[in-house]
Each structure stands twice: as C-alpha cells, then as structure tokens.
Amino acid sequence: MMSQPTVPQLFWVEVAPFVVLCIWALAIILADLFLPAERRRVALPLGFLGVVLIAYLSIQAFEIPGNPFGGMLTLDTFAFFCIVVILVGGGLTILISPRYVQREHIPHGEYTALLLFAMLGMILLAVSNELITLLLSLEILSLSLYILTGIERHNPRSSEAALKYFLLGAFSTAFLIMGIAFLYGATGSTFLVTIAERLPAAGQQSALWVFVGFGLILAGFCFKLALAPLHMWAPDVYEGAPTPITAFIATGSKVAGFAALWHVVMSLADWQAMTQNTFYVLWIIAVFSMVIGNFAAIVQKNIKRLLAYSSIAHSGYILITILVIASVPAVRTNATQALLYYLMAYMLMNLLAFGVAIACGRKGDSNIEHYAGLARTSPLLAAAMALAMLSLTGVPPTVGFVGKFYIFSAAIQAGYLELAIIGLLASVVSAVYYLRVIVVMYMHEPSREAAETAREPVGAANSLALLVSSVMIILLGIFPFWFLGLK
Amino acid sequence: MLDYVWLVPFLPGCAALVIGLFGKWLRTRSGYVAIAAMLGTIVVSLGCFWDILHGKGPFTQHLFTWISVGEFKAEAALLVDQLSVVMLLVVSVVGSLVFIYSTGYMKGERGYARYFAQLSLFAFSMFLLVLADNFVLMFIGWEGVGLCSYLLIGYYMDKTWAADAGRKAFIVNRIGDFGFLLAIFLIFWTSGTLTFSGVFDQAPVIYKYGGGVVTAITLLLFMGAVGKSAQIPLFIWLPDAMAGPTPVSALIHAATMVTAGVYMVVRCNVLYSLAPTSMEIVAIIGAATAFIAASIGITQRDIKRVLAYSTISQLGYMFLALGVGAFAAGIFHIFTHAFFKGCLFLCAGCVIHAMAGDNDMFHMGGMRKQMKITWLTYFAATLAISGFPLTAGFFSKDEILWATFRSGHLILWLVGLVAAFMTAFYMFRSLFLTFHGESRAPEKIKAHIHEMPRSMTFPLVVLAFFSLVAGFFSIPKVLKGSAWFEHFLHPVTNRGAEILHELHVADPTPHVPELELLLMGASTLIVLLGIAAAYAVYIKGWPEIPKAWAQRFGVFYKLSFHKWWWDDLYNSTFVQGTIRLAKAAWQFDIFVIDGVINGTAFMVRSVASRLRKLQTGQLQAYGVGMLIGINLIVLLFLLTR
Amino acid sequence: MTSYMINNLVLSLAIFSIGIIGFLVKRNAIAILMAIELMLNAANLAFVTFAYSFASVDGTILVLFVITVATAEAAVGLAIFIRIYRSRGTIDVDKMTTLHG
Incomplete structure (x- = not known):
C-alpha cells in the first residue's frame, strides 16, 4: 500500500481575508481596464469597501486561533490587533486620498490596487510565522510601495524618491535574505517555531551563525522601520512621495514591521544564549533613533520632512517595548500591550497630521510657513492639526500620552530607568518642533495670497477620516481599555 | 452630596463642550452657560464641604478604570477630603466671580465664545487636578490646566509677544512636567501603585527616612511644582503670561493654577516629611523666590507685572511654609491669596479698561475720583496682601513667618520679613501711583476714565470682602482664636508629622505664646514701615520732592516725564541698596x-x-x-x- | 562543516561583498541594480549550500522564491529608471539630490 501524501487541510475561513484581499485588488485592476475613463474614480470607494470586507473576514478568521498554510501563518491575538490597526490605517489612507489623487492626476485603478496589495503584504507580514512567508510578504509590501512612491509620473521629486527608496530598499533586502540564509543554515528550518525548538541544541558554531543571521535580519527591519542608523532614506522618501502614500508608509509599514519583528524576537528571546546583554544593541538603536529623530526635526521647514524625522523618533520609542519583550520575560505582557497601544496611537496621530496636510496642501508645497494663520482661515483644520501635534508631543488626555506612559512604565518595570529618562527628555525636545506648527497656525498672520485664494473644499471622505481619527485620538486617550479590551 | 462630586468637573466640562460646539450660535449667551455651570459647582462644593465638616470622612468615587496594565491600574477616581474640599471652594468661588467679571471685560472681543469655552475647559481640568485620587489623574489635570493656560495666554493671537509668551510658558512647563512624570514613574517603580492612599500608607515602610529614593522622588515632584508655580529658576514665564486677558491672569495665573504646585506638595506631605533634605530645599527656594520676586516688583512700571511678581513672591511664601513643615499654613495662604490677588487683578483689569489698554502705572494716577469702587476694593486687597493687621493676609502670612521662626530657620525668617516689607512697599506704591495724586494720563484718555459696569464691580466687592475677613477662619490660638482652618485640615496635613512622630525623629518645639506675639508685633511694624515708606515717596514726595529736585538740578526736570521717577527714587532717602x-x-x-x-x-x-x-x-x-x-x-x- | 561547504560559503560571502562594493561605487542606477542582484545570488548560493548539507528541499525552494523576488524587483526598478530617464535624461544617481537636508 502506498501511503497517501497528507494534504494540509485548508480552512477557508482562516485564509479568506488574505485570499479575498488579493482577488479584490486584482479585480480592481481589471475593472479599471474596462471602465470608461470618467467612471474610473469608482476604484477608491471600491477599495474602501474591500477594506471593510476584509475587516469583517478577519474578525471571522480570528475567532479561533489557528495556523493556516501548514503553520506558515499564525492567527494569534497579537496578530489580530496588528491587523486591526493596519486595516484602520489602510481605510483612513483611502479616505484621505481622493482629493490628492484627483489633483495630481494619479491613475485611480492602479493606485487603489497597489494600496490594497501593500495592505495584503502588511497583514501577511503581521501573521507570518515563517521566514519565507515573511520575506515574500515584505516584498509584496515593499514593491507596491516603491511603485506608489513614484506614481506621480510628472513629478521628478516623486520619481527621485522612488529611485532612492527602491535602491536602498533592495540593498537592505539583500542583507535580510542573507540573514535568513544564516538562520536557516544554523537550524535547518525556516519556521520560527522550529527554530526556537532547535536553538537550545545548537552548538558553538551554529550559535555564531544565529547571531550573525539575526543581526542581519534585525538590520533589514531597522531599515523598514526607519530606525537610526538605517533611517536616512526616510526623510527623502517621505518628502518626495505623494502625501497619502507618505502617510501609509509612515504608519502601515511600521505597524507591520513591528509585528513581524515581534514574532522573530519572540522566537529567539527564550534561548539561554540570549542574555539581557545581547539585546543591548536594541537599546543603542532606540536611543539613536529618539535623539537623531527629535533633534533633526527641529530645523525642518517642510511638514512632511518634519513628520519623517518625528516618525524616526517614534520608532525609537516603540523599539523600547521590543527591547523589554526580548530581555525581561516578566514584563512581556505589559510591554506587548504597550506596543500594540502605541502602534494604534502612532497610526492615528500620523494619519490625522497627514490628513490635514493633504486637506490644506497645494500643489507641490508643504512648507510649514504655508500653514500661517490656518486657525483664521479654517479653524477646524487647524484644531485637528493642533490635536495631532499635541498628541505626538504626548499631552494628556490624548492617545499619545497614554501610549508614552505605557511604554515608559514598561521600561521602568523592566529596569530600564535610563531609557525612560532619555525618552522623556527626547519628548521634551520634541515639544519644540511640534509646538512650532501650532504657533505658526494660531499666531502668525496668514499670507495675503493664502487669505485671498479660496481653499478648495476638504471633501467628504477626507473630512470623515479627520473626524474619525480626531475622535479616536481623544476617546482612546480617555478610555484606552476600549482598544486593549477588544480581545 | 458627596455622591454628586462627579458633577464638579462634569458641569464645566459640559459647558466647554457645548460652547465649543455651538459657540457660533450661542454667541454672548455662551458666557451665561459657563457661569451657570460654575454656579452649579459652587452648590456641589458647598454640599461636599458640609458633609466633610460633619465628619463624613475621606470619600472616594470610582468612575472607571482608565489604564490597566498587569498589576498596575490607574482609576479615574475622585477623592474628597478636607484638603480637596478647600481647594474646590476656592476654585469654584473665585472661578465663578471671574467668569461673571469676564462677561463685562470681554464684551465685544473677537472670539468671545472661544474664550468661555477655554475658560470652562480650564475649570474642568483644575477640578480634575484637585479631585484626583491618584498621581496619573492629577497629572492629566496638571497638563490640562497648563494647556488651557497657554491657549489663553496666546488669546490675542495677532500679537507676536502674546504668542511668544504662550510658547515660553509651554516650554518652561514641559521642563517641570518632565520632573513630575519622572517622579510618578519612580513612585510606581518603588511602591507598585499610584493612588494617593496606597502610596502614602506604604511610604513609611518602603521609604527610609531621609533615604535617597524618597529624596529623589520629592525633588522631582518639586521640579514639577517649581515649573507650575513659577519658582526660581523657572519663574520667568509668569510675568510674560500677563500677555493674556486680565481675568485669565486673575484666575489662572494668580488664584488657582499657579497654586497647583503648592497643593501637590501638600498632598504629598507624607513623602516630603520623610525627606528632610527636600524640605530644606523647598524652604530655601521658597524664601529666595519670595525675596527676589518682591525686589523686582519694586521697579516695575506695568501694573500687571507688579502683580505678577507679587504672585511669584506670595507663592514663594507658600513654599517657605511647606518647607518648614507648616502645610496647613501654606494652604491657608492659598486660600486668602486667592481672594486678595484675584481682587487685585480684577481691579487692574478695570483700571486697564478705563485707561484704554494702557498698563503703565506712570500714565495713571488720581483714578480714585472716577472709580470709587475699584479704588476701595483695590485698597482693601492691598491691605490684605501687605499683611495689615486683622486682614486675611495678616493671619496667613504671619502664620508662615511664625512657623519658619519656630522651626529654627532664622535666616529664612529674616528674608521673609524683609520680603514682607518690600511687599507692603510695592503694593502701596502701585495703589498710590494708580489711584492717588494727579492724573498723568493724556487728556483724551482722561476724559474716558469711568467706573465699570455692575458685572465687573460686583466680583470686586465680593473678593474684597473676603480679603478682609477670610483671615478670621484661622485666628491663631495666641490671639484667643481657635485656629479652625488648621484644625480642619489636620487629618490631611498632619499625616507626615504623625509618621515622623512614630519614627521618633520629630522634635516638637515648645510653644512660646509671648514670642509669637512679639514676632507678630515685629512683622506688623515692618508692614507699617513699608506702607509709610511708600506713602513718603509717592504721596508726600510726589509733588514736592520732584519740584525740590527740579529747582536744584534743572537737568532732572528736563528729563522726560516718564523717567524722572527713577532719579527721584535714587536720590530720595530710600535705601539705595534695595534698588541695586x-x-x-x-x-x-x-x-x-x-x-x-x-x-x-x-x-x-x-x-x-x-x-x-x-x-x-x-x-x-x-x-x-x-x-x-x-x-x-x-x-x-x-x-x- | 565539510570543506565543500566552507568553500561555497566563502565564495558566497565574496560575491556578497563584491555586490556591496558595487552598490557603493557605481553611479549608474542599472549597475547598482546589478550589484544588488549579485548580493541576492550570493544569498542563493548560501541557501543551496545549507540545503545540501541538511539534505532538505526547503533551502532549494527558498532559492526559487528569492529568484522570483529578484525578478520582480528588477521589473519595478527598470520601470522607475525609465521614468527618471524620461524626465531627466540621465540615470546617474549623483544627479538625484533634489531631496536632501
């Protein structure tokens, strides 16, 4: 009797979000081909519908924890939270896009489909439990974002940003792949679970491979997360990319990256060879990012560049939780909660800021001086921007404050008092540049040209996005357990 | 009534929301909405006060769990005890009066509704700060009041200096808040909880008397207090904060928010009692601030800046009281100071209004003729702040000086005494320059000077009344009084002393009634001397001295009208050193x-x-x-x- | 670790380093892309070597995926280069410094 090869059983519910998202994106590209030019605008609403659908399917899929695709994906609570954050972020990004896409003559169909593909990459990255899957989802994500960065075809800055993002991104991916090769070479497996199982048996030489491999993988993630000293691409790309895409790069890819990094770190953290000292490198990266991000942001004149540096600093704050998770098992639950909460907070604050930037941006101009007197000309937009800035500074009762509080208290519980102090000092410095935006909006006279030319209307979708994120910034700041109590 | 304490922050919070959302439609009615909410808080505060007075001990109201990570929980819970109820009364009463005053003062200003929304939001945050039952919630209120203060300082946003002032306040306060937050983390790290009762009950066990941890915690907390309450070296933001509308200066930068630092230290008196080094630092910084700010006050020309420096100086007194362990005296000074300083600022608002926006006292003079009520109330409050016998300031300031002396800080006592002299001098100087003598205003403005409407004078009268009589709440035992106020606060403010007593470190100094009376006499004398000096220079010398000098030195006479006072001061019998x-x-x-x-x-x-x-x-x-x-x-x- | 493995891994690292150097010194975007391809192929060589030593197919399959990734990257990259060439007439990366600071 020949034994039948066992086909891994596939539960449709478990894989539905990923499969449907892929099909949905392809369908949008196809539909775009057949629709007459004036009806192509329907792509963005369709995309939003897709996100809602995926959200529903994800809730179904995560009903029971499982490991579809032969254990390559893991549907755990952590991944669920990350997917919620990514979907909220993706939905808001689609909502803030229409005006911009219209104004800059970006093809709707490609734009939406690529956005959905990038989201597919992100949610796969958040659930991947195996290095090949991780690499592939990272590539789906990155390739979509490279194209999206350069999608403003007539804008040379957009193309330049795409070129830099692409070349540096591919460069870092090469290191990541090399790292995976070493980890595979040391343990003979690409499954994170198996790697964790085999590590204790690893000999002296294998251990060396593991360290080098993990170092290279970490470097690859540092690039994706714009952590210093691998952050240098971020300001240029953020400035050159179309603003909604900047928002998406700044939020979605960071959430997904941190989710994947969490999975990798968790598989290695319990190996005895990894002492607390081993993760000292994370300490250094976090401090570098907080310091460089916050200091360099002070002299920026362009709002997108300013937010780029601020996002570097925020990555530094978030990395503190990874450090705690990796090195102090006792505080792991708290730090994980802090991580999840801060990812949500960070996403909301940034999308609000970028949403306002889109709503009051004009062609190719995102200078901060451009916001002078915004409080006079459009008080609601100014209030939203001020809220975003205050939340980024960490003023209660916004999400920014609660998030920082979670992170720093986790750090202190784990015994990293000095990190908390450096973080707090860094956020004092950050008050300087966040506040400047508020000062410019509220206390400077609007330029004559700005006062005379009527601003184009914000648009219903964008208004909705701004409203939703503002309300959530305050509500989740006052009732943080609403988010953490989701599951 | 205690069960309804949640209404206290809730009402102004709702008012802020309603005005914020429907301000365009409400327009001038938004003022009434805000006032109604504040009057409601008075009623609830009085009810709570009544209950506490009748022994319904500390009461905690849990609203909901705010942050919960592992074993750490931050509840949104309100705590009503003797200390917080006193603060509630101060904030709600002075707040309501300032709100009423504002309807007159801000009439016709652009952004009338926005103003009341922000002011209500401030009241909300202040109540939260005062009622918080744990450090985190307190910090929320702490940041909230700060935020509203920056917003209101920068109210006249078309003026760059107002914007700069708001920004300065924000950044200086961030430095202080950094310390506060760090202290919170340290407390959590060492005690595992952040509720007041939890921390203070454990404190004697987990913190060694005079140990490094508790000293660090208290110093960091004090760093927060220094920022918020404008003490050396972070006091520079407060004079600049005068760029905001005057009622805001009265409420936020005199009566309530800036005293939050004092309140916080008193709240943590258990921790401070365990850290003698920190206490010493608090006392020294307080005394130094009281002295330096008073000496700066002497040479200011802008009436609001004089009041600002006097606020800093009075806050210094409060910290001096806390530093020498007289926590109840510090709170008592908050209580009286809220009335007389609120009154002074509101009077200054009337004066500035009458002068069409001019703050310079050397352009004023003789205004008592046209503005009787303002003059009388300013006079009453000036008496109180100078510490004239039997006014509110007399009792509270004297208690502080006596406590300083009794605890053996002779030098600090002397510094406080000199500062009291300067206080009397510069306050009467401002009174005389503004209301007495001949008017120095340009004709056009002179014709314009008139008494303010009822909505503005009514709060003045109420506050002036309290500035005169609020002291009788705590007549010291030596004057056959009952020291009621101190007695009332005893359960909260004496906890630190009790702990020290258990640890056998406190050395209760014997009470010498004669000495207390003697010192009281001395400070009264000093105050009278200050008043007399001001009288000599600014009333007696006002027409004659300059004229005499003018005859002798024609050069001085030719100096511009705005400058001669300076030479006058220099060459008169006044102590030159002080000026230097x-x-x-x-x-x-x-x-x-x-x-x-x-x-x-x-x-x-x-x-x-x-x-x-x-x-x-x-x-x-x-x-x-x-x-x-x-x-x-x-x-x-x-x-x- | 057998000698053939060491030889292969040394070769792989050498190719990887050549790729890094190429990335850093070349000014033509296409040459830079080729350098990146070199680095990816060095990783492939390492994968195959390890897979052979474990006698498992995992590593070989990984190589297929990496090749796919490299192809996709090349496609996207060339599209971007063409776009840049159309607008600026050059793909010299030294000329791409509009975004800085």
Whole structure:
C-alpha cells in the first residue's frame, strides 16, 4: 500500500481575508481596464469597501486561533490587533486620498490596487510565522510601495524618491535574505517555531551563525522601520512621495514591521544564549533613533520632512517595548500591550497630521510657513492639526500620552530607568518642533495670497477620516481599555 | 452630596463642550452657560464641604478604570477630603466671580465664545487636578490646566509677544512636567501603585527616612511644582503670561493654577516629611523666590507685572511654609491669596479698561475720583496682601513667618520679613501711583476714565470682602482664636508629622505664646514701615520732592516725564541698596536665566543643523550610513554574546 | 562543516561583498541594480549550500522564491529608471539630490 501524501487541510475561513484581499485588488485592476475613463474614480470607494470586507473576514478568521498554510501563518491575538490597526490605517489612507489623487492626476485603478496589495503584504507580514512567508510578504509590501512612491509620473521629486527608496530598499533586502540564509543554515528550518525548538541544541558554531543571521535580519527591519542608523532614506522618501502614500508608509509599514519583528524576537528571546546583554544593541538603536529623530526635526521647514524625522523618533520609542519583550520575560505582557497601544496611537496621530496636510496642501508645497494663520482661515483644520501635534508631543488626555506612559512604565518595570529618562527628555525636545506648527497656525498672520485664494473644499471622505481619527485620538486617550479590551 | 462630586468637573466640562460646539450660535449667551455651570459647582462644593465638616470622612468615587496594565491600574477616581474640599471652594468661588467679571471685560472681543469655552475647559481640568485620587489623574489635570493656560495666554493671537509668551510658558512647563512624570514613574517603580492612599500608607515602610529614593522622588515632584508655580529658576514665564486677558491672569495665573504646585506638595506631605533634605530645599527656594520676586516688583512700571511678581513672591511664601513643615499654613495662604490677588487683578483689569489698554502705572494716577469702587476694593486687597493687621493676609502670612521662626530657620525668617516689607512697599506704591495724586494720563484718555459696569464691580466687592475677613477662619490660638482652618485640615496635613512622630525623629518645639506675639508685633511694624515708606515717596514726595529736585538740578526736570521717577527714587532717602538689588535681580532674570534657556536652544539647533548636513541626498552616502549601521548591529551582537 | 561547504560559503560571502562594493561605487542606477542582484545570488548560493548539507528541499525552494523576488524587483526598478530617464535624461544617481537636508 502506498501511503497517501497528507494534504494540509485548508480552512477557508482562516485564509479568506488574505485570499479575498488579493482577488479584490486584482479585480480592481481589471475593472479599471474596462471602465470608461470618467467612471474610473469608482476604484477608491471600491477599495474602501474591500477594506471593510476584509475587516469583517478577519474578525471571522480570528475567532479561533489557528495556523493556516501548514503553520506558515499564525492567527494569534497579537496578530489580530496588528491587523486591526493596519486595516484602520489602510481605510483612513483611502479616505484621505481622493482629493490628492484627483489633483495630481494619479491613475485611480492602479493606485487603489497597489494600496490594497501593500495592505495584503502588511497583514501577511503581521501573521507570518515563517521566514519565507515573511520575506515574500515584505516584498509584496515593499514593491507596491516603491511603485506608489513614484506614481506621480510628472513629478521628478516623486520619481527621485522612488529611485532612492527602491535602491536602498533592495540593498537592505539583500542583507535580510542573507540573514535568513544564516538562520536557516544554523537550524535547518525556516519556521520560527522550529527554530526556537532547535536553538537550545545548537552548538558553538551554529550559535555564531544565529547571531550573525539575526543581526542581519534585525538590520533589514531597522531599515523598514526607519530606525537610526538605517533611517536616512526616510526623510527623502517621505518628502518626495505623494502625501497619502507618505502617510501609509509612515504608519502601515511600521505597524507591520513591528509585528513581524515581534514574532522573530519572540522566537529567539527564550534561548539561554540570549542574555539581557545581547539585546543591548536594541537599546543603542532606540536611543539613536529618539535623539537623531527629535533633534533633526527641529530645523525642518517642510511638514512632511518634519513628520519623517518625528516618525524616526517614534520608532525609537516603540523599539523600547521590543527591547523589554526580548530581555525581561516578566514584563512581556505589559510591554506587548504597550506596543500594540502605541502602534494604534502612532497610526492615528500620523494619519490625522497627514490628513490635514493633504486637506490644506497645494500643489507641490508643504512648507510649514504655508500653514500661517490656518486657525483664521479654517479653524477646524487647524484644531485637528493642533490635536495631532499635541498628541505626538504626548499631552494628556490624548492617545499619545497614554501610549508614552505605557511604554515608559514598561521600561521602568523592566529596569530600564535610563531609557525612560532619555525618552522623556527626547519628548521634551520634541515639544519644540511640534509646538512650532501650532504657533505658526494660531499666531502668525496668514499670507495675503493664502487669505485671498479660496481653499478648495476638504471633501467628504477626507473630512470623515479627520473626524474619525480626531475622535479616536481623544476617546482612546480617555478610555484606552476600549482598544486593549477588544480581545 | 458627596455622591454628586462627579458633577464638579462634569458641569464645566459640559459647558466647554457645548460652547465649543455651538459657540457660533450661542454667541454672548455662551458666557451665561459657563457661569451657570460654575454656579452649579459652587452648590456641589458647598454640599461636599458640609458633609466633610460633619465628619463624613475621606470619600472616594470610582468612575472607571482608565489604564490597566498587569498589576498596575490607574482609576479615574475622585477623592474628597478636607484638603480637596478647600481647594474646590476656592476654585469654584473665585472661578465663578471671574467668569461673571469676564462677561463685562470681554464684551465685544473677537472670539468671545472661544474664550468661555477655554475658560470652562480650564475649570474642568483644575477640578480634575484637585479631585484626583491618584498621581496619573492629577497629572492629566496638571497638563490640562497648563494647556488651557497657554491657549489663553496666546488669546490675542495677532500679537507676536502674546504668542511668544504662550510658547515660553509651554516650554518652561514641559521642563517641570518632565520632573513630575519622572517622579510618578519612580513612585510606581518603588511602591507598585499610584493612588494617593496606597502610596502614602506604604511610604513609611518602603521609604527610609531621609533615604535617597524618597529624596529623589520629592525633588522631582518639586521640579514639577517649581515649573507650575513659577519658582526660581523657572519663574520667568509668569510675568510674560500677563500677555493674556486680565481675568485669565486673575484666575489662572494668580488664584488657582499657579497654586497647583503648592497643593501637590501638600498632598504629598507624607513623602516630603520623610525627606528632610527636600524640605530644606523647598524652604530655601521658597524664601529666595519670595525675596527676589518682591525686589523686582519694586521697579516695575506695568501694573500687571507688579502683580505678577507679587504672585511669584506670595507663592514663594507658600513654599517657605511647606518647607518648614507648616502645610496647613501654606494652604491657608492659598486660600486668602486667592481672594486678595484675584481682587487685585480684577481691579487692574478695570483700571486697564478705563485707561484704554494702557498698563503703565506712570500714565495713571488720581483714578480714585472716577472709580470709587475699584479704588476701595483695590485698597482693601492691598491691605490684605501687605499683611495689615486683622486682614486675611495678616493671619496667613504671619502664620508662615511664625512657623519658619519656630522651626529654627532664622535666616529664612529674616528674608521673609524683609520680603514682607518690600511687599507692603510695592503694593502701596502701585495703589498710590494708580489711584492717588494727579492724573498723568493724556487728556483724551482722561476724559474716558469711568467706573465699570455692575458685572465687573460686583466680583470686586465680593473678593474684597473676603480679603478682609477670610483671615478670621484661622485666628491663631495666641490671639484667643481657635485656629479652625488648621484644625480642619489636620487629618490631611498632619499625616507626615504623625509618621515622623512614630519614627521618633520629630522634635516638637515648645510653644512660646509671648514670642509669637512679639514676632507678630515685629512683622506688623515692618508692614507699617513699608506702607509709610511708600506713602513718603509717592504721596508726600510726589509733588514736592520732584519740584525740590527740579529747582536744584534743572537737568532732572528736563528729563522726560516718564523717567524722572527713577532719579527721584535714587536720590530720595530710600535705601539705595534695595534698588541695586532689584536691578540685579532683574538683570539676572533677563541675562542669566533667559541666557541659559536660549543657550540650550542654540546648542540644540546647532546639533540639529549638523545632523541635517549629514543628509546630503546622495544615494550612496546613505548606503554607506546603512552599511556602517548594519556592521554595528552585527558586531555588537557578536561582542555582547 | 565539510570543506565543500566552507568553500561555497566563502565564495558566497565574496560575491556578497563584491555586490556591496558595487552598490557603493557605481553611479549608474542599472549597475547598482546589478550589484544588488549579485548580493541576492550570493544569498542563493548560501541557501543551496545549507540545503545540501541538511539534505532538505526547503533551502532549494527558498532559492526559487528569492529568484522570483529578484525578478520582480528588477521589473519595478527598470520601470522607475525609465521614468527618471524620461524626465531627466540621465540615470546617474549623483544627479538625484533634489531631496536632501
């Protein structure tokens, strides 16, 4: 009797979000081909519908924890939270896009489909439990974002940003792949679970491979997360990319990256060879990012560049939780909660800021001086921007404050008092540049040209996005357990 | 009534929301909405006070769990005890009066509704701060009041200096808040909880008397207090904060928010009692601030700046009281100070209104004729702040000085006494310059001077009344009084002393009634001397001295009208040294402290622009940066293995 | 670790380093892309070597995926280069410094 090869059983519910998202994106590209030019605008609403659908399917899929695709994906609570954050972020990004896409003559169909593909990459990255899957989802994500960065075809800055993002991104991916090769070479497996199982048996030489491999993988993630000293691409790309895409790069890819990094770190953290000292490198990266991000942001004149540096600093704050998770098992639950909460907070604050930037941006101009007197000309937009800035500074009762509080208290519980102090000092410095935006909006006279030319209307979708994120910034700041109590 | 305490923050919070959302439609009615909410808080506060008075001990109301991580929980819970109920009364009463006053003062201003929304939001945050049952919630209120204060300082947003002032306040306060937050983390780290009762009950067990941890915690907390309550070296923001509308200065920058630091230290009196070093520092900083700010007050021309420096100086007194362990005296001074300083600021508002926006006292004079009520109320409040016998300020200030003396801080007592002299002098100087003598205003404005409407004078009268009589709440035992106020606060403010007693470190100094009376006499004398000096220079000398000098030195006479007072002061019998000191202190403020802050800013900027130069935009330059980073990561991994 | 493995891994690392150097010194975007391809192929060589030593197919399959990734990257990259060439007439990366600071 020949034994039948066992086909891994596939539960449709478990894989539905990923499969449907892929099909949905392809369908949008196809539909775009057949629709007459004036009806192509329907792509963005369709995309939003897709996100809602995926959200529903994800809730179904995560009903029971499982490991579809032969254990390559893991549907755990952590991944669920990350997917919620990514979907909220993706939905808001689609909502803030229409005006911009219209104004800059970006093809709707490609734009939406690529956005959905990038989201597919992100949610796969958040659930991947195996290095090949991780690499592939990272590539789906990155390739979509490279194209999206350069999608403003007539804008040379957009193309330049795409070129830099692409070349540096591919460069870092090469290191990541090399790292995976070493980890595979040391343990003979690409499954994170198996790697964790085999590590204790690893000999002296294998251990060396593991360290080098993990170092290279970490470097690859540092690039994706714009952590210093691998952050240098971020300001240029953020400035050159179309603003909604900047928002998406700044939020979605960071959430997904941190989710994947969490999975990798968790598989290695319990190996005895990894002492607390081993993760000292994370300490250094976090401090570098907080310091460089916050200091360099002070002299920026362009709002997108300013937010780029601020996002570097925020990555530094978030990395503190990874450090705690990796090195102090006792505080792991708290730090994980802090991580999840801060990812949500960070996403909301940034999308609000970028949403306002889109709503009051004009062609190719995102200078901060451009916001002078915004409080006079459009008080609601100014209030939203001020809220975003205050939340980024960490003023209660916004999400920014609660998030920082979670992170720093986790750090202190784990015994990293000095990190908390450096973080707090860094956020004092950050008050300087966040506040400047508020000062410019509220206390400077609007330029004559700005006062005379009527601003184009914000648009219903964008208004909705701004409203939703503002309300959530305050509500989740006052009732943080609403988010953490989701599951 | 205690069960309804949630209404206290809720009402102004709702008012802020309603005005914020429907301000355009409500317009001038928004003032009434805000006032109604504040009057509601008075009723609830009085009810709570009544219950507490009748022994319904500390009461905690849980609203909901705010943050919960592992074993750590931050509840949104309100705590009503003797201390918080006193603060509730102060904030709600003074707040309501300022709200009423504002309807007159802000009439016709642009953004009337916005003003009331922000003011209500301030009241909400202040109540939250006062009622908080744990450090985190307190910090929320703490930041909230700060935020509203910056918003209101920058109210006249078309003026750059107002914007700069708001920004300065924000950044200086961030420095203080940094300390506060760090202290919160330290407390959590060492005690595992953040509720007041939890921390204070454990404190004697987990913190060693005079130990490093508790000293660090208290000093960091004090750093927060120094920022918020404008003490040395972070006091520079308060005079600039006068750029905001005057009622805001009265409520936020005199009566309530700036006293939050004092309140916080009193709240933590258990911790402070365990840290004698911190207490000593608090006392010294308090005394130094009281002295330096008073000496600066002497030479100011702007009436609001005089009041600002006097606020700083009075806050210094409060910290002096706390530093020597007289926590109840500190709160009592908050209580009386809220009334007389609120009154003074509101009077100043009337005066400035009458002068069509001119703050310079040397353009005023003789205004008592046209503005009887304002003059009388200003007079009453000036008596109180100077510590004239039997007014509110007399009792509260004297209690502080007596406590300082009794605890053996003779030098600090002397400093406080001199500051009291200067206080009397500069306050009466401002009274005389503004309301007495001949008017120095330009004709056009002179004709315009008139008494203010009822909505503005009514709060003045109420506050002036309290400035005169509020002291009778706590007549010291030596004057056959009952020291009721101190007695009332005893359960809260004496906890630190009780703990020390259990630890056998406190040395209760014997009470000598005769000595207390003697000191009281001395400070009364000092105050009268100050008043007399001001009278001699500004009333007696006003027409004659300058004229006499003018005959002798024609040069001085030719000096511009705005300048001669300075020479007059210099050459009169007034102690020259004080003037020099005042100038030096003023210079110190401008050059050293501003210099330090600007210097730091400059350093930060130069680092930043250097970082910026690294970012050349050249692709491979970034590649090299990345390669260095990757090597660093891998190498570090291998090295720390 | 057998000698053939060491030889292969040394070769792989050498190719990887050549790729890094190429990335850093070349100014033509296409040459830079080729350098990146070199680095990816060095990783492939390492994968195959390890897979052979474990006698498992995992590593070989990984190589297929990496090749796919490299192809996709090349496609996207070339599209971007063409776009840049159309607008600026050059793909010299030294000329791409509009975004900086």
